[in-house]
Amino acid sequence: MQYVFAASGMTCEVPGTDSSRTIFKGLRFAIERGEIVDLVGPSGSGKSSLLTAFAQLNPHAHGSMELEGRPASEFTPQQWRSQVAYLPQKALLTGSTVAEAIRLPWTLRIRNTTGTSRPSRLSRLFSRQSPAAQAKALLPSERIRATLDSIGCEDIDLDRAPHDLSGGQAARVSLARTLLTEPKVLLADEVDAGLDDENAEKVAAIMAQYADRGMSIVRIRHRPPDGRASRIVALDGGVLTETYANSRKISQSNNREDGQEARA
């Protein structure tokens, strides 16, 4: 069976006062296309460390990872992170409007390529424009509006200042920004923390919508199970254990029932 994402030998050692401390060692994990897996466990057990390791954002972790059968070494870290996207708990929305905040990944990509000795085709094409203007051309407001509307965010005005958004709106804008980059794997680190039940449900429904289209999603959650995950995997004492599997159909395109075998 081919998983979208597979990791093995995942090890994390953080600096301690006298010596380093092992948070986990030799963990295996895999996820199928369109699957939602919940990652649970006590505070400090290493859940965030594991997700940031998967996204190659954790300098204290290492292991072998594959995306659609290709080893991580075949990707630049930037390419990897655009496909295996980490969404942090706290929504970081910069810019003077929601639209600008959503375009940030595009603006950064353009900034990163304009300084290189060999400019990309895109940067040559738009080289006379500012990175913000180039980002706007690549991701027009109409597309952002249509995406927000399609995930039930009609209440979010693109011209609004990000700091004026409610917590629930900010969480949904942050999620929409990552979804627009179309990662194959979304690593959602407690993105519903601090939200009321209604907003947490909205965020969960948006992710389920994208899982139905084939996105694979790992959610760190402290809330009770909401029935959307095909597996719940617990990290405790450095050990990853599958604690529960339900019969949710994992995606229309996969057309298979989950829960047949443990993959943690």
Ligand SMILES: Nc1ncnc2c1ncn2[C@@H]1O[C@H](COP(=O)(O)OP(=O)(O)OP(=O)(O)O)[C@@H](O)[C@H]1O
């Ligand atoms: N950069 C670091 N330096 C030292 N210790 C670290 C570092 N990063 C994480 N840790 C430690 O690693 C352990 C795991 O942290 P992590 O945030 O991954 O846990 P968690 O399960 O996500 O916790 P929570 O549920 O509270 O968010 C903790 O003891 C934390 O203090």
